[in-house]
Each structure stands twice: as structure tokens, then as C-alpha cells.
Amino acid sequence: MFHYAKQAVSGAQILFVAFGALVLVPLLTGLNPAMALLGAGIGTLVFQLCTGRQVPIFLGSSFAFIGPIIYSVHTWGMPSTMFGLFCAGFMYFVFAAIVRWRGMALVNRLLPPVVIGPVIMIIGLSVATAASSMAMGRAGGHQVMPYPTAMLLAAVSLATTIVVAIFARGIVKLIPILAGVIAGYLLALALGVVDIAHIVNAPWFAMPQLAAPTVNWAAALFMLPVAIAPAIEHIGGVMAIGGVTGKDYTKAPGLHRTLCGDGLGVCIAGLIGGPPVTTYAEVTGAVMITRNFNPVTMTWAAAFAIAMAFFGKFNALLQSIPMPVMGGIMVLLFGTIASIGLKTLIESKVDLMEPRNLVIISVVLTSGIGGLELKIGSFGLAGVGLCSVMAIVLNLILPRRSGSHEGIAEARDI
Numbered sequence: 001m002f003h004y005a006k007q008a009v010s011g012a013q014i015l016f017v018a019f020g021a022l023v024l025v026p027l028l029t030g031l032n033p034a035m036a037l038l039g040a041g042i043g044t045l046v047f048q049l050c051t052g053r054q055v056p057i058f059l060g061s062s063f064a065f066i067g068p069i070i071y072s073v074h075t076w077g078m079p080s081t082m083f084g085l086f087c088a089g090f091m092y093f094v095f096a097a098i099v100r101w102r103g104m105a106l107v108n109r110l111l112p113p114v115v116i117g118p119v120i121m122i123i124g125l126s127v128a129t130a131a132s133s134m135a136m137g138r139a140g141g142h143q144v145m146p147y148p149t150a151m152l153l154a155a156v157s158l159a160t161t162i163v164v165a166i167f168a169r170g171i172v173k174l175i176p177i178l179a180g181v182i183a184g185y186l187l188a189l190a191l192g193v194v195d196i197a198h199i200v201n202a203p204w205f206a207m208p209q210l211a212a213p214t215v216n217w218a219a220a221l222f223m224l225p226v227a228i229a230p231a232i233e234h235i236g237g238v239m240a241i242g243g244v245t246g247k248d249y250t251k252a253p254g255l256h257r258t259l260c261g262d263g264l265g266v267c268i269a270g271l272i273g274g275p276p277v278t279t280y281a282e283v284t285g286a287v288m289i290t291r292n293f294n295p296v297t298m299t300w301a302a303a304f305a306i307a308m309a310f311f312g313k314f315n316a317l318l319q320s321i322p323m324p325v326m327g328g329i330m331v332l333l334f335g336t337i338a339s340i341g342l343k344t345l346i347e348s349k350v351d352l353m354e355p356r357n358l359v360i361i362s363v364v365l366t367s368g369i370g371g372l373e374l375k376i377g378s379f380g381l382a383g384v385g386l387c388s389v390m391a392i393v394l395n396l397i398l399p400r401r402s403g404s405h406e407g408i409a410e411a412r413d414i
Helices: 002-029 033-050 063-076 078-102 104-110 113-125 128-135 147-167 170-174 176-191 196-201 217-245 250-272 281-290 296-308 312-319 323-347 355-370 383-397 405-413
Strands: 059-061 277-279 373-376 379-382
Touching: 002 033, 002 059, 002 063, 002 170, 002 176, 002 281, 002 296, 002 312, 002 323, 033 059, 033 250, 033 277, 033 296, 033 312, 063 078, 063 113, 063 217, 063 323, 063 383, 078 104, 078 217, 078 250, 104 217, 104 383, 113 217, 113 323, 113 355, 113 383, 128 147, 128 323, 147 170, 147 176, 147 323, 170 176, 170 281, 176 323, 196 312, 217 250, 217 277, 217 281, 217 379, 217 383, 250 277, 277 281, 355 383, 379 383
Parallel strands: none
Antiparallel strands: 059 277, 373 379
16 A cells, blocks of 8 residues: 555656646636646556556657647647647657668758757747737737836746756756746745636536637648657657666657657647657656656656646636746746757757758758748648748758868868
């Protein structure tokens, strides 16, 4: 009995670590937080079924889809967006088939660092304006909260998140987003800008409202390329947890199985109305600190996430968080995503003196930040999706210069 209680406590701790990021995505995109919890729980269980419960990974809401979801909802509406997110899961199956067929060689050829780096940067930078607007208390071009109050809430949330991320130790260091939300929310309560009545009137138990998707192929084509970045992130996440536990999960259960498990989780989340899921680095950090490598812990975390989706008052509490609180955290979060893309280019030593690399990165960054759209009749492609396609195509068609710095270095070595 004590053994099961210990596992349950460990599972609750994992959910606590993942919680801040898990509910942040639906709060930023207008999705239901209950659906995010439900999707994460079900997605994690499905992942465990696909992998024989061998990998200690928890699937939570993916940040890569924040900008695309906001754009898609504005363009096609929520039901069509849900269909697009459902279809995005099939990109994982494509990667799984490639890995099963040719290993990682073909994936690396199609998606080298010069492609992945700038695309990840665009995921963060394309929604930078939204982050600043929320921090200033603006929505739809209108000031919905007094500017001084909004900036105070945003500053406290941002400062708390930064302090915890840099100076905290142990498990606390893994929850900077949650710490920032709590600090900002407590200040908002003190300032009287939280709608307490909505929380009081909410029922204790509430069935999550499933959102039925509507078939829209334009939304689906828009979302498919977006899944490239989180699919690559998944591969990195599997390798990272393998480094922590000392096991090679790319061989057993196999990278193709982990990709299929994550892809099914994305599909299920889209069907029920939640944000797409992805592997959580925070959870890998928690596993590294606690040295608890038992995948059963993730089963408990998933069960707790599903249970919390049915607490009406809790979800009302999440939805009552003032916009500037989330905006302050977004300022750091989206910049961090962009920094990860830059880190990819630096660590891979991408040579910007080679014209083809400079062209790919420049075109992707300008198109993504500038909001370039491709429209052919009723078909449209924009944002991360368009940037991903452009980067892949340019990488395949642009020749490598024989006299590049890399070629000169190789000649000197010879």
C-alpha cells in the first residue's frame, strides 16, 4: 500500500512541475483549460500504450502551436482549428515512417539545423506583439485594463518567473511559470481585478465540454507544417530522457513508436478540443533531480490530470487569471523559444558566411516576423507553416558553395 502511495505522490509532483506550462497554452489561445488537462492525461496514457510503458515521459500542451492556433481561430474559427490540430498529428506518423524506413539520415537531410533553427525562432517571434499587448492590458486594439495596473501585474509576474528560473534550486527551479502566475494572481487579488463571483458560482464538478471539429482542409494544410518543429523537439526529448536514465529509447521501444504515441496524443487532443501535446523538458528535469525513472509515475500524473479536468471551480480559477499576468510571462516565454532556435544554429555551427545558409535564415525570419501569407484561390498558408515549407524547399534546391568556409577548412585538413 505504501508503495502505491509513494508512486501517487511522485505522480502528483510530476503534474505540479508540468502544470504551469500545461495550462498556459489554453489560457493564451482561448481554449478550455479542462480540455488541456484531459488531453494531456489521455495523450500520456496513449503514449504509454504505444511504447509499452517503457519511457518516463509526460505529454503536455505544446508552445509551438500558440501562434498558429491564434491565427487559425481568427481566420477559420475554433471548430476548423480543431480539425487542423487533429490533422497535425499525422505529421508525426510521417516522421515515424521515415525513421522506420531510413533511420534518422533522411530526417536530418530534410531538416538540418539551418532549417530547424530559424523555424523555431519564428514560433516565438511571430507572436511577440501579442505578448506585449497582453502585458500592457490591450486586446483587439483596445485598452481593457488600466495601463499602470496592467504593467504592474506583468512586471511582477515576469520578475518572479525570472528570479525562480535563475536563483531557485531543486524542484522549485522547474516551476518558474507556475511561480510567476501565482505571484501575479495574488497581486491581482489584492488590487481587486479578479472576478471572484465567477469562481464562487462555478460548480465543484463539471463535465468538460468537448469541442466537435469541422472539416476544413485549408486549416489542416496550415497546421501540418507547424508540427515539424514539435516532432523534432520530440526526438530531442526522447534522447534527453535516455541520457538521464541511461537507456537508448530510440532502439527500444524505438523512435518510430514514440513518434506514433506522441502523434496519437496530438490527434486525440484535437478531437476533444484541447491544444496539441508534446514531450515536456520540465518533466525530464524533474526525473533527473528525483532519480525516479519508473514510467508508472507518469501514469499517476496522467490520471491526476484527467481527474482535475472535472473540477469546475478549479477551471474557473484558471480562467480568472488576468490577461497582463499571462502577458508578462509570455514576454519571457516567447523570447526563450526564439533563443532555443538561435542556440540550434550556434551549437550546430551553421556558417552564415555561406550564402545559401544566409538566404534560408533571412527569408524565413523576414517572412515569419513580417506576417507574409501565400494565397492561391481559397488556399492559404502563413506563419510557421509557410516558413517551414520555404525553409525546406530552399534547403533542397540551393546548391552548396564549394568555396565555402566549410570547404576551405576541409581542404586545409587534407
